Amino acid sequence: MITNKNCIIRLSRYKNALYRLQALGFVKVFSDNLADAVGGTASQVRKDFSIFGISGNKKGGYQIDSLLEKMNSILGKDQLQKVVVVGAGHIGSALMRYRGFEKEGIKIVAGFDIDPAKINRSNPVPVLPLEEAKSFIKSNGIRIAILAVPDIAAQQAADLICASGIKGILNFAPLGLKSGDGCIINNVNLEIELENLIYFVNVTEKTK
Amino acid sequence: MITNKNCIIRLSRYKNALYRLQALGFVKVFSDNLADAVGGTASQVRKDFSIFGISGNKKGGYQIDSLLEKMNSILGKDQLQKVVVVGAGHIGSALMRYRGFEKEGIKIVAGFDIDPAKINRSNPVPVLPLEEAKSFIKSNGIRIAILAVPDIAAQQAADLICASGIKGILNFAPLGLKSGDGCIINNVNLEIELENLIYFVNVTEKTK
DNA sequence: ATCATATTGTTCTATTTTTCACAATAACAT
DNA sequence: ATGTTATTGTGAAAAATAGAACAATATGAT
Ligand SMILES: NC(=O)c1ccc[n+]([C@@H]2O[C@H](COP(=O)([O-])OP(=O)(O)OC[C@H]3O[C@@H](n4cnc5c(N)ncnc54)[C@H](O)[C@@H]3O)[C@@H](O)[C@H]2O)c1
Ligand SMILES: NC(=O)c1ccc[n+]([C@@H]2O[C@H](COP(=O)([O-])OP(=O)(O)OC[C@H]3O[C@@H](n4cnc5c(N)ncnc54)[C@H](O)[C@@H]3O)[C@@H](O)[C@H]2O)c1
Numbered sequence: 001m002i003t004n005k006n007c008i009i010r011l012s013r014y015k016n017a018l019y020r021l022q023a024l025g026f027v028k029v030f031s032d033n034l035a036d037a038v039g040g041t042a043s044q045v046r047k048d049f050s051i052f053g054i055s056g057n058k059k060g061g062y063q064i065d066s067l068l069e070k071m072n073s074i075l076g077k078d079q080l081q082k083v084v085v086v087g088a089g090h091i092g093s094a095l096m097r098y099r100g101f102e103k104e105g106i107k108i109v110a111g112f113d114i115d116p117a118k119i120n121r122s123n124p125v126p127v128l129p130l131e132e133a134k135s136f137i138k139s140n141g142i143r144i145a146i147l148a149v150p151d152i153a154a155q156q157a158a159d160l161i162c163a164s165g166i167k168g169i170l171n172f173a174p175l176g177l178k179s180g181d182g183c184i185i186n187n188v189n190l191e192i193e194l195e196n197l198i199y200f201v202n203v204t205e206k207t208k
Numbered sequence: 209m210i211t212n213k214n215c216i217i218r219l220s221r222y223k224n225a226l227y228r229l230q231a232l233g234f235v236k237v238f239s240d241n242l243a244d245a246v247g248g249t250a251s252q253v254r255k256d257f258s259i260f261g262i263s264g265n266k267k268g269g270y271q272i273d274s275l276l277e278k279m280n281s282i283l284g285k286d287q288l289q290k291v292v293v294v295g296a297g298h299i300g301s302a303l304m305r306y307r308g309f310e311k312e313g314i315k316i317v318a319g320f321d322i323d324p325a326k327i328n329r330s331n332p333v334p335v336l337p338l339e340e341a342k343s344f345i346k347s348n349g350i351r352i353a354i355l356a357v358p359d360i361a362a363q364q365a366a367d368l369i370c371a372s373g374i375k376g377i378l379n380f381a382p383l384g385l386k387s388g389d390g391c392i393i394n395n396v397n398l399e400i401e402l403e404n405l406i407y408f409v410n411v412t413e414k415t416k
Numbered sequence: 417a418t419c420a421t422a423t424t425g426t427t428c429t430a431t432t433t434t435t436c437a438c439a440a441t442a443a444c445a446t
Numbered sequence: 447a448t449g450t451t452a453t454t455g456t457g458a459a460a461a462a463t464a465g466a467a468c469a470a471t472a473t474g475a476t
Contacts, residue, residue: 004462008408012399012400012403020263030422031423031424038229039346040464041466042423043462043467044426047426050425056426057423058422058423058472059421059423059424059472060422060423060424060473061422076407090302094298094301101399102384106403110372130263144405158304158357168406168409176246182412184405185312186401188396189220190396194312194314194354195216195314195375196220197214198283198289199282200376203209204375204390206443251434252437254454255455265443265454266443266453266454266455
């Protein structure tokens with residue numbers, strides 16, 4: 001099993017680059033083309049492919065469509081991924097309105113909120129009361145949730161959805177959540193992203 | 209110079225954990241407390257501290273306030289960081305309304321957009337026409353920008369703000385931007401974050 | 417048919433990052 | 447004062463990741 005997160009991220013990048021190349025009319029690609037496209041080395045491209053059991057043709061490179069097929073299968077994109085959003089506030093509703101996930105085979109199917117004013121069953125992505133989350137998640141077999149509730153409510157909300165069958169949470173609250181029974185939590189911490197950027201801007205400024 | 213991004217991210221996490229511990233009334237902390245708080249190892253905490261030249265007291269642990277002082281200085285938090293948002297759409301305006309950055313010493317001072325309908329000079333965070341971006345950035349000495357324009361406009365907008373003096377960009381458009389003259393670009397790619405989460409949920413599901 | 421060439425796939429090497437281990441030592445107890 | 451203990455700080459070991467090198471080989475040229 002591959003546990004290297006960066007490796008999976010690179011796989012997503014390769015896939016996106018391949019779609020762009022395909023759209024430009026390319027049919028095959030070489031490891032160094034792909035390396036250029038994602039800003040890596042040809043060695044690493046081939047190494048990654050080897051890890052995933054993806055093979056090409058000596059001297060002939062890789063067929064883009066077959067590459068994409070394999071990558072999509074590895075990334076679980078051969079079936080539509082249904083996702084729910086918990087917390088239909090600023091971030092939550094920006095995500096629910098965003099159309100860009102669909103072209104990636106990711107569909108936000110519902111939002112949940114405790115605030116009655118946020119409920120709207122006739123939205124393109126309906127926003128439902130939090131009490132309905134458990135049954136909705138269970139009956140639709142949802143495994144992935146985006147958590148966008150205020151910090152103070154995040155742990156409780158995480159516990160609820162884990163108990164409802166959610167297996168992976170993308171958490172926007174800037175704190176570390178504890179996860180029970182095998183639910184994976186990935187954090188998007190924008191404060192930390194900005195701090196990080198500021199740090200590197202400062203140090204490159206100083207050393208110059 | 210420390211170039212290890214994860215190390216800086218951990219530093220942010222330590223800092224956040226320390227604020228929480230401080231709020232709970234703690235005055236000093238040991239490496240293993242901090243490790244627990246951020247989900248790491250005591251060894252790594254001490255190693256990180258050693259890398260940054262942070263020292264504590266044998267048997268006495270670390271004074272929280274002095275730790276915070278040093279970390280804030282390393283992370284450039286001893287002065288208010290002014291940030292602009294380019295693209296006042298869904299994501300951009302969610303960020304501009306978010307109050308959470310301020311307690312981190314990060315202040316979004318303006319947004320910029322090409323759509324006249326988005327312009328609003330009397331907002332708490334004013335949204336100004338893109339044409340004013342260059343002079344605003346220059347005259348206010350802004351170094352950090354958040355880029356939240358549609359994918360197709362992202363490279364052009366990045367070029368513009370780099371040329372205006374921006375040194376670091378937090379980019380939300382799901383594509384790799386080229387950066388000229390020493391401008392650092394960090395990407396927040398939510399599609400990839402979700403794909404990654406889905407991958408790990410799938411593999412843990414399978415191996416179970 | 418043979419040769420030269422380009423490109424993969426993998427092994428070997430280097431680098432980076434994390435973890436381990438323990439000497440040094442400050443605080444506390446007796 | 448002396449001894450005991452807890453905890454740091456760091457150098458060495460291990461693990462993980464990335465990169466370089468090159469043998470294997472398919473392709474196309476002659
Ligand atoms: N908005 C941003 O730009 C931004 C940036 C970084 C981090 N965040 C983080 O993202 C999270 C959401 O931020 P936001 O700005 O969207 O907040 P928000 O206040 O706009 O929205 C939160 C929503 O969650 C709902 N809610 C509260 N408790 C709930 C619960 N237990 N279950 C379901 N819904 C619940 C609220 O009714 C509200 O609609 C916060 O943790 C915040 O720190 C936001
Ligand atoms: N909304 C989301 O949840 C989400 C999720 C993932 C990624 N993204 C990415 O974030 C970016 C913004 O998404 P969004 O949903 O906020 O889009 P949006 O269409 O709501 O907003 C984009 C804004 O940028 C403005 N704009 C266009 N060209 C500009 C230019 N050259 N300079 C300044 N402003 C300009 C538009 O007028 C608009 O107000 C996109 O790249 C998108 O792919 C968004």
